[in-house]
Every structure is written in structure tokens, then in C-alpha cells.
Amino acid sequence: MKREISFKVAIIPLAVMIVVMALTVVVLEQGPHIPLIVGTSVAALVAWRSGYKWKEIEEAMYKGIRLALPAVIIIMLVGLTIGAWIGGGVVATMIYYGLKIITPSLFLVSICVICSIVSLAIGSSWSTMGTIGVAGMGIGLSMGIPAPMIAGAIISGAYFGDKMSPLSDTTNLASGLTNTDLFVHIKHMFYTTIPGLLIALVTYAFLGRNFGKGNVDTANIDQIIGVMQDSFVISPWLLAVPLIVIILVAKKVPAVPALVIGILLGFLSQIIVQGGNVADAVATLQSGFVINTGNEMVDNLFNGGGLDSMMYTVSMTIVAMTFGGILENTGMLSAIVSQILKLAKTAKSLVISTIASCFATNAACSEQYISIVIPSRMFAKAYRDKGLHSKNLSRALEDGGTLTSVFIPWNTCGVFIFGTLGVSAFQYAPYAVLNFIVPIISIIFAITGFSIVKLTETEKLALEKEEHTVLKG
Template structure:
């Protein structure tokens, strides 16, 4: 176990390195590497075998391989959907159907519905977020606001849907059933959901988006792409694969393959053009609004996620934080409100250091369960973890969850987070609910 000073130095260097890299606009992986090197040296000098440290780092990297796959495939799927005509065709359909007057509200509600069905923020943002962002760009609606609506809706399902892996991780980590977890989450879900819906409805009603340009915008891509109903196949295959619970990366690969085939048949895209688009992104002098990034732009982020996995592997293997969690929350408070606040604060700190969503959920749930069971039901811990550790990770710019979301919608987290009220309303709602729940217990006791 590390001393208080050693742990403090590790956390401080990690956060400062990431923050400095972020402010200076250099690779986040460079900033994060300082914290990783510090942790390796301290653990090694504390008596751990260097070979064992390397083994734990490799195990941590293996746990992030699915995220690295998804990030790499997102870098490929966006240019392939664009070059095949799928995104232009979906934008054209959107211009026929969507009323720009309530675009933000529509984006949030649609994202909620799809995320509850799919149970994944990545799949939701990929299937409906990409075309809606393109449509918003043409309608000149601020992209951070649209991204905030989409991300808010995506995390309703990522946190609440019984099909969500994050939801099930919360349930297993806190020892509750998925059914009991859903009941525990319902009050704060309704509260934060109503706040979010009202927020976007107010934004739509207080702004005047572009109404009279729809016909002109619909003609914008008409000369550059051949439209067909078959252009929707890549999106439908991605949705279907997620619904059938295929591995997410397999769904992306299937969608990419179909987009390439459709692009060759309908748009006449050559193999050289495909390779260039997938690596460097889609670029066209005719359609500035369709410029995308490619796999090349994802390499830096993939390296960061690999380093974060190695960092987490050391933390888990050496159980660096467990004893400190007990000291922080062991028995100093009997109120649910105080326990909720401390758990949320710890989840935020762990999300900042570990750069993941999984580790804060697992450690907050498993390590704190004995403490909670002495005073409160397990379901209350599950609610607090879902409303803090699960959600707060999406607001940290260097957290891999936030990076993936920002990459898909093409808007960095620091630009859209103020327009994503579901993310910051949930921790507030869960604190209010904990405070009220404590008061009701006192009334019953009397």
C-alpha cells in the first residue's frame, strides 16, 4: 500500500500532466504518461516486482481493447458513411421530416428513445448523432447545443436501460438486481429528464432557427450523390447488430463493409479513394459541411486509452486505493446526504485520475458496499454510483468516455458540457433525493 504522500504525489502529477497537456494543446497521452511513470516508480520502490508491474499494465491494456477498437472504427465509419452517400441521404431525409423550430428538443427525445432501446451511448451517438450533427450544421444551429442534446439523451439509456453494460456493472458492483436498480433510479431519472427536456424546449422557443432554407439545403447534395433507399443499410445494420447484442466492434465492421459496397455501386468510389478517406477522412471541395476526420486522427486518442488501461491495471492489481476509501467514508457520517456527497466526490476524483468510467463504478460499488449496508439499503448506493461515478466521467475532457463521445459528435466535451443538462442535473438531483430520503426516515422513526 502506498503512503498518503506517495498517493497524493501520484494523483497530483497525473491531474497536472493531463490538465497541462489539455491547456497547451499537446497530446493528452504525453501529459498522462508523467502520472503513469510516477505510479510505476513508486509502486516498484514500495516492493512490487517490476515484471509483476508490467504484467498488471498489460492486463489493464487488454481490458480497454474494446474501447480502442470502437474509437478506431469510429474514425473509419464516419468517412465511409459520408463517401457512400449515407450521411448526405439521411440529412436530406431529416430536412423533409424535422421541424427546425424544435430541433434540440427533437434531438434529445430521439436520442433518449434510441439509447433506451440500444443501451449504449456509443451506438446511439453513431446511429442518430452523426446525421443530426450534419443536419444541424446545414441549419446553422450551434453544434455544442446539438451535441449536448444528443449526449444528454444518449446517457439516459447508457445509465438507465436494462440493456446497458454500464447499468449492469452498477447492479453487479452494488449487489442489487437490475429490476431493483431501475426502481431506485426512477426518481432522479424523472427529475433530471424533466429538467433536460425543459432546458431544450426553452432553447428552441427562445431562438429562431433557419426555416426558409430547407428547400435550398435539400438540393445541396443532389448533384454530388446518387440517392437510394439502400444508402440507409449501413445505419440499419449497425442498429440491428446492437439490438441483437453482437459485439459493438463487429457491428461497426459490418456497417463499414456495407458502406464500402454501397459506395462502390452507387457513388463509384474507387479503392484508392476509400483507403484515403478511411485513413485521412472524407474531404471534398464541393461539400465543405461534410469534411470528416479519419483513422489517422484517432491514433493519439487510442494511445491515451492504452496508457489509461495500464494505469488502471496497476491500481487494481496492487489495490492502491481501497484502504483510503475506507478511511474517507468509513464511519464519520450517518447521514445519506453526506455519504452521497463523499461518494460522488470520490467518483469524480477517480474518474479524473483513471480516465475511465469502469474503475470508478467498480471501486465505489464493491469497496463501499460493507459501509453502506450498515446504514442504508444497497439500492441507495446503486443509485448514487449511477448518478455520480457513471455520469461524471462523461464530463472530464481526458476521460476516455468523454473522448469517445466528443469524437463521434465532432464537438469537444468542454464545448458541449454546459449544454448537456442531464449530466450535471443528475448529481444535483441525487443529492436532493438523498437529503429528502433521510428526512423521511426520521419521520418514520418517530
């Protein structure tokens, strides 16, 4: 017979997984797959001991995996996009003009702003990082800027746009689940997100001062530009490829068909513009682009992409979601979040508890969508009971859920970034300024009461009437 799983028991799989993860990743310097499998095994054992049958535990894992399937498809398509755009000379062209136009000292600020604009236009941090971000990494590395700094600036920009865009799935999810008007939700996020972006840009300007003209080996950049010109056909017309994808997504074409069109255009560019044959172009899509110029920097920049390069990321996503699936679907996650909810006795602590719960859910379930869905269910009534407007909850969900997902190495976002930009969460975390400063600002505002909006009497009466209608119906 199934029994309710207590907090003390529910925390065991998560605690075991985190300890094993720390030992494996930090001490042994190995990947996070095995710790997640260990955590999944412990979670399954706890569920079985609590009365769940193996069939139910298995179904819980499958539910978790099914939730991640859209992400898996995007991950694979991004791998194909990177391969096609490298092979087609698209990435080389973006890097070439980037090196010609962007000043090294302003690079971190520039790439953050560019990613913000693109992500705001298309509503997708992943698509932004998988296209503009890849080129940005190449430009920054060519200028001698450390990879973690570049990745942090790209992530900050990409997640600003993702969070503030009316086209973003997480933005629509947070507003929809809390029954908050989409544009009311976005407007309320201005209070925490705009200051967060400004702090990030000031930080990147400060960091960038070390990469002024006097500290950059311009001869090295000139050499890289020369090798790229010898290895690829550089043409401004190739910039139309990413531009077409951005326009398609901005026109509300779904991400999958838009990326497929981008892949096709890159594939054709490798054959028509770069003069490659069909067999090479197909091989690039499968196993990535291969180049040997004799210049280590150029070879590192352009050897990669393809479907095979994303299989590590795909397998990690699937393993992580089996763990998260058991925790969510056997009630363990609810037991953990409910314990956090008990600490929320005031309006101030309620917002802080929401952010903490979102972060905990990101760690436990490895998926940012779950970090919005579950806390929204758990906290909605508590916000109403304390007379707080739903836009406080929707903002807290994004501040604590959407943004912090990148700091969990085994979260689908952390895994995607590692697979796309080649930098681990531990490395870029100090430089993803927007992502950690916004939750801090949100907590400060909760403590001071600034921008925490209470329900008016009219709104309270409307909610009571709505609840009464639902109960009666």
C-alpha cells in the same frame, strides 16, 4: 519490501497529473497525452519507492491497457463506420431528411429524444453517438446551432438510454456487482434519471428558442441541401443501413459484429449507390472520406471518418489506462477511496461519498467501468452495515460513475466523444445537462432521504444467512 501506500502519498500522482493537465490543456492549449504520461511516470516512481519492482509496475500498466482493449476495438470500428457511412451517402441522407423534417427551434429537443430512444433500444451510448450523433451534429451545424450545444443534447440523450436500458453493459455491471435485480435497479433509477431528462429537455427547448425560423438563414440551408444533392445520391433506402444496425443490437447481437455489418453496408453503398470504385471505398475506410465542393460547411461536414481519424483517441485511451492501471493495481486508488469512505458516517453521507468516489475514479483511472467496479467493492459492506438496500448503491454508482465519465477529457468516454463528435469536454460540459443534473438530484435525495430505501428485517436476515453460508463454505 512492499509497504501499504498511504493516502498522502497516493494522492501525489493524481495531483501532479491534474496540475500538469491544467497547465498543458488550458494555458498551453495542447493535448492531454503528455500530462497523462507525466502522471504515469510519477505514479510509477511512487510505486517503486513503496517497494514495487519494475516488473510489477509494468504488469499494472498492462492490466490497465487490457481493460481498455474492448473500448479500443469499438473506437476503431466507429471510425470505420463514420467513414463508410459518409462515403456511402448514409450520413448525407440522414442530414438531408433531418433538415427537411426537424424545425431548428426544436432541434436540440428532437435530437436528445431521438438519441434517448435509440440508446434505450440498443443499450449503447457510444454506438448511438457514433451513428445518429454524427448525423445530428451535421444537421445542427447546418442550422447554425453551436457545436457544444448539439453535442450536449446528443450526449444527454445517448446516456439516458445507456443508463436505463436493460441491454446496457454499465447497467448490468452496476446491478450485478451489487447483487441487485436488474429491473429493480432500473426502476430505482427512475427517481433521479426521469427528472434529469425532463430538466434537460426543458433546457434544450429554452436554448432552442433562439434558433427559430426568424433567426435561421434558410437560404444557407437550401444551399447546403443543394450541394449535398449534387455530391451524393440521396435515397430513403440508405436509411435502412443505420436501421439494420439498430435492429441487430436491439436483438442482442453484440456491438462488434453489428458495427462490422454496418461498415460493410456503408462500404457497398459507396460502390453500388454512390458509384465509387473499390480503391476509393477502401481509402475511405483507412483515411476517411475526402470531398471538395467549394462549400465550406459541406466540406467540414463530410471530410472525415476512417481508421486514421481515431488513432489520436486510441493513443489517448492507452496512455490514460497505463496511468489508471498503476493507480488501481498498486493500491493507490484504494487508499484515495478509503479516505473518502471515512467521511461517510451516515446513510446520507454514504451516498454522497459514493458519487464523489465514482467521479474521482473516473478522473484517476480514466475508465467508467472502473468507476463502477472499485466503489462497488469499497462501499458494499458499508451500505449493508447501515441497513441500506443494495439498489441505493447500484443507483449511486450509475449516477456518479456512468454519467460523470463524459466530463473528464482524458477518460475513455471524453476521448471517444471528442474523436466522434469533434467537441471537447470543456466545450460541451455546460450543455450535457442530464449528465450533471442527475448526480445533483441524487445528492439532494440523499440529503432529504427521499427514495433512499432501507432493508426490511426479512432482507437483513437473508443477507446475514448468505454471509454466514459464504464464510462457512
